[in-house]
Amino acid sequence: MAPFPCSARNSLNGSWPRLQAHDLSHTSNLHSFVMASAGPPYISAGKIRELVSMLDVINVVEKGLADFSNGKVVQPVRSFLNTTEHGGFLGVMPAYCYSSNCLATKVLTLYTDNESKGVPNIQAIVVQMDPSTGSVIALLDGVTITNMRTAAASAVALKYTKPPQSDLTLCIVGSGVQARAHAEALREICSYKEIRVWGRNLERIQKCVADIGGDAVNAKPYQDLRTACEGADIIVTVSMAKEPIVKGEWLKEGTVILSVGACLPDWRELDDELMNNSLVIVDSRAGAMKEAGDILLSKCDIYAEVGEVVAKGPVNMETARSHGKKFILFKSLGLAIEDAVTGQLIYEKFNQK
Numbered sequence: 001m002a003p004f005p006c007s008a009r010n011s012l013n014g015s016w017p018r019l020q021a022h023d024l025s026h027t028s029n030l031h032s033f034v035m036a037s038a039g040p041p042y043i044s045a046g047k048i049r050e051l052v053s054m055l056d057v058i059n060v061v062e063k064g065l066a067d068f069s070n071g072k073v074v075q076p077v078r079s080f081l082n083t084t085e086h087g088g089f090l091g092v093m094p095a096y097c098y099s100s101n102c103l104a105t106k107v108l109t110l111y112t113d114n115e116s117k118g119v120p121n122i123q124a125i126v127v128q129m130d131p132s133t134g135s136v137i138a139l140l141d142g143v144t145i146t147n148m149r150t151a152a153a154s155a156v157a158l159k160y161t162k163p164p165q166s167d168l169t170l171c172i173v174g175s176g177v178q179a180r181a182h183a184e185a186l187r188e189i190c191s192y193k194e195i196r197v198w199g200r201n202l203e204r205i206q207k208c209v210a211d212i213g214g215d216a217v218n219a220k221p222y223q224d225l226r227t228a229c230e231g232a233d234i235i236v237t238v239s240m241a242k243e244p245i246v247k248g249e250w251l252k253e254g255t256v257i258l259s260v261g262a263c264l265p266d267w268r269e270l271d272d273e274l275m276n277n278s279l280v281i282v283d284s285r286a287g288a289m290k291e292a293g294d295i296l297l298s299k300c301d302i303y304a305e306v307g308e309v310v311a312k313g314p315v316n317m318e319t320a321r322s323h324g325k326k327f328i329l330f331k332s333l334g335l336a337i338e339d340a341v342t343g344q345l346i347y348e349k350f351n352q353k
């Protein structure tokens, strides 16, 4: 539940009312004052999942990515700073889009070994603003938004690159938060005869397989990464690896790779052979040239932004082969516009309730 009713806001412009001294003369007005002075609503993880489905998020992210590549989004490449002594990062991700009428910023932290401390590796909050005034209209759980919109962006990429055959094998490399979100989102796009889950720890792989749906969705644990990747039609990499772990020589021609981890210039998940044999689609060219270790260090070419592909139509292996490539790869780094459009959708649904 929201901590206070949305009716405390000015229904015309969404801002918080200014209070006069006489407003406090009645208990009910005092109540309104307490409500209003508490500030904008906080929309929690549970509430977000009640308000929007994964399919809703896929749809707004698809439009957001197209708008981004079409010049309708104002968004700098995010800035990251290191908390060097603690091995983490703080990122700030602002975006404004006039066609979606949204203005927001996400603040996130990225740590790689928080598990021992009992907190997630990625934590975040999204601050949603009214573009016409700059007033903060809502604070939203940024972990849920990050999970949903990241998997939604991969689902959009898969929608436009999916292999033609039915009964596909999906391999998920990693068994954390994004592994679960991707299993949910990618099932909106294709059906799978097998969902393979690889991780470094059997107990965690089995937990992830069970959370995804186990036998009901044909999910199976894999402890050997090469075996998990061999013969897969779609591979999604969602690990915290900093060195290449997936090799091009393992993959069959025509594999679609959704590469979601390795979001820093010296981090890798994929080897040079895989990168150089792939038709590479990115979420943002500017972001990729600053942050994508797999692209920067392999020196591979970029074919297009995913928003351009959304505008022009699907890409298939014929296109890849005509560029001398064996695989199609989407390199996701995560864009502020994905958070902004998702936050706006959640805020609008919150106000309709």
Ligand SMILES: NC(=O)C1=CN([C@@H]2O[C@H](COP(=O)(O)OP(=O)(O)OC[C@H]3O[C@@H](n4cnc5c(N)ncnc54)[C@H](O)[C@@H]3O)[C@@H](O)[C@H]2O)C=CC1
Pocket (backbone or CB within 6 Å): 110, 121, 122, 146, 150, 174, 175, 176, 177, 178, 179, 199, 200, 238, 239, 240, 241, 242, 245, 260, 261, 262, 263, 332, 333, 334, 335
């Ligand atoms: N592109 C985007 O928009 C986003 C990308 N990410 C990235 O996705 C990846 C996964 O994120 P979460 O699932 O939230 O993290 P998580 O911490 O929940 O899961 C990470 C997984 O990677 C495994 N792992 C850790 N170190 C590894 C190593 N050296 N080699 C192989 N596996 C290793 C862990 O055991 C775990 O299964 C991260 O790299 C994160 O930065 C996360 C959010 C958004």
Ligand SMILES: O=C([O-])C1=[NH+]CCC1
Pocket (backbone or CB within 6 Å): 108, 110, 122, 146, 263, 333, 334, 335
């Ligand atoms: O876009 C995003 O939120 C993130 N990208 C990598 C870590 C988190």
